[in-house]
Amino acid sequence: MxxxxxxxxxxxxxxxxxxxxxxxxxxxxxxxxxxxxxxxxxxGRILLDNSGAELWVVQNGTLGPYAEPSSVYDDEYRTTMSMPGVDRAANITYLTMQVAKGKNDVRVMVVGIAPGTLGITPGWPPFLAAGRQVTRNHYEAVADIASGFKLGDQIKIRRNHYTVVGLSRRMVSSNGDPMIFIPLKDAQEAQFLKDNDAIWQGRRRDGAGDEAIGTTPSSNHYVNAILVRVVPGYSQDQVADSIRRWQRLTVYTRAQMEDILVGKMIAxxxxxxxxxxxxxxxxxxxxxxxxxxxxxxxxxxxxxxxxxxxxxxxxxxxxxxxxxxxxxxxxxxxxxxxxxxxxxxxxxxxxxxxxxxxxxxxxxxxxxxxxxxxxxxxxxxxxxxxxxxx
Amino acid sequence: MGGKGIKIEGMKKRYGEGDTAAYALKDVDMDVAPGEVVGLIGPSGSGKSTLLKCLGAVIDPTEGRMMLGDEVIFDNGWKVKDLCALRRDKIGFVFQAPYLIPFLNVLDNVALLPMLAGLHNDEAREKAMELLTALDVQHRADAMPSRLSGGEQQRVAIARGLVNRPPVILADEPTAPLDSKRAMAVVRILNEMALKLQTAIIVVTHDEKIIPTFKRIYHIRDGVTHEEVGEGRSYK
Incomplete structure (x- = not known):
């Protein structure tokens, strides 16, 4: 037919x-x-994968560094390291901000990574598309290719300038903002550091004038989270329970963190x-x-x-x-x-x-x-x- | 399939019930022999279209009897269950306008009916080609209907009506849109095909040019048919 x-x-x-x-x-x-x-x-999944962590230790009662502000003392990681079943622990900070790129701004997530070794210290970008990892304590950065920065470019974060020494690929926040990795100390400073005008305005508002010089905090002892890698053979849940009990901090496993990212933030x-x-x-x-x-x-x-x-x-x-x-x-x-x-x-x-x-x-x-x-x-x-x- | 003729006795068609009942057909008797072409004429509102629809199994007559050859197909009710198959296999239609299917070429327009009847496409097309050749439009077999002249379209429509060799063809004003020459050509074709395929053809018409060509005419007035036989009638 x-x-x-x-x-x-x-x-x-x-x-x-x-x-x-x-x-x-x-x-x-x-x-x-x-x-x-x-x-x-x-x-969201890549963010978790690339962090290289199995546990996220965050401020007690918060949902962690990706969903809510979280502050943990930067020396807590030493205690965490001493917990049974903890293989590696490293501080990390996250700060979403606009950085200038030529005449335009680009929205990025600035990640402060602890000094360490690639493949061992959690938080480091696991692979680079070009250049090298951050090796100095200050003013070096690894930028994601999506940010548009190239090797050798200068990035101004707060008052400091960073040289791009490496380029990563698919290192983005859960919002899709490209990441820029800088040394942890610089990142801690960037979280509270104000520009000169802001400091001056602050002093004037407080009415302290020049006498206030030296009272403005010059260091920051907080990080947003501690990334933990567990010794093979140990249960992630058991290790998390120990940290919760002894350090009085909130700990999330990979599955819980994925649930927060996908189930709550993206919902x-x-x-x-x-x-x-x-x-x-x-x-x-x-x-x-x-x-x-x-x-x-x-x-x-x-x-x-x-x-x-x-x-x-x-x-x-x-x-x-x-x-x-x-x-x-x-x-x-x-x-x-x-x-x-x-x-x-x-x-x-x-x-x-x-x-x-x-x-x-x-x-x-x-x-x-x-x-x-x-x-x-x-x-x-x-x-x-x-x-x-x- | 042809060669059976059609016979209608006491056919009535009523619309409405009770006080509002109105008869469109009051008493229709017709008898058309195989190979015969008869005319059905009458003024507007006389019941021509209603009769055609009843004969075409499109609407249900209220009363009466209808036979195709020896088979009683209606006797105060349809005697065949599948009216769709009845229309496809035993009744051919030729309309005032050709109403060819615009998205099928000439050959498939004619071959569609045998295909619908279950014939294989190649066989159906072969059968259609025979008729197109008989009607002298075989050279337009691959053309789309929009490319044909009015006369060619009407010949293709006749071929479509005849392709399943139905015992009866109902032609509704088939010459209305045609000039005299083409109208007479269509009448000649209908007569030739009626004789060749032994099909009974009923032509509903207002066309005075062709009325003298019928040997028998049924007049219908107020739903009643009257037969008129003219000695001098013959198609030219």
């Missing part, structure tokens, strides 16, 4: 291609939205994106339904003739459904291509994974089937008598 739907599509291919292209752009946006969510989750964004996906799905369904309905309306006389000459309802329904599915396939192909090429242009990491594409394809097909039902219902109602005059 000849496929009436295919023949109609070939006959009016221009209409289908252009409609499919429009639908495809909408599907492309939907796929990118899903990719943005996946990218956020991936950023609101995920819901937001979910709402967009629902709206886009409804809009897509409405567009397909409208187009298929219009195409069917244009063929009322032909459908009446087909019914009069003995075409069964299922053949007519199949013809309409084939058109809706063809529109969906065209739309999906255009959407997938659009999303693939557009993804790198987005400021945030967009992760397109095959399962999302597959789910998207199934969803598009389902939407097309549902959208065609209105037109099919109308076509089945067409009276074959309409083909006979009078």
């Amino acid at each position: 000849i496929s009436l739907g295919s023949c109609d599509i070939l006959h009016s291919w221009g209409k289908f291609i252009f409609t499919g292209f429009g639908l495809g752009l909408l599907i492309g946006v939907t796929l990118v939205m899903a990719g943005v969510y996946r990218g956020m989750v991936d950023d 609101a964004s995920a819901k937001q994106i979910g709402m967009f996906l629902v709206i886009l799905a409804i809009v897509s369904a409405a567009i397909v339904a409208f187009i298929i309905y219009t195409l069917t309306m244009d063929k009322i006389r032909e459908i009446a003739v087909l019914k009069l000459i003995g075409t069964r309802n299922r053949v007519i329904a199949a013809m309409i459904m084939q058109q809706a599915l063809a529109l969906g396939v065209i739309g999906f192909v255009v959407g997938k291509i659009t999303a693939t090429f557009a993804a790198p242009a987005f400021p945030k990491y967009v992760l397109l994974i095959p399962i999302d594409s597959l789910s998207g394809f199934v969803a598009v097909m389902l939407i097309c089937v549902l959208a065609s039902l209105v037109a099919i219902r109308m076509a089945l109602k067409v009276d074959p008598a309409e083909a006979i005059g009078g």
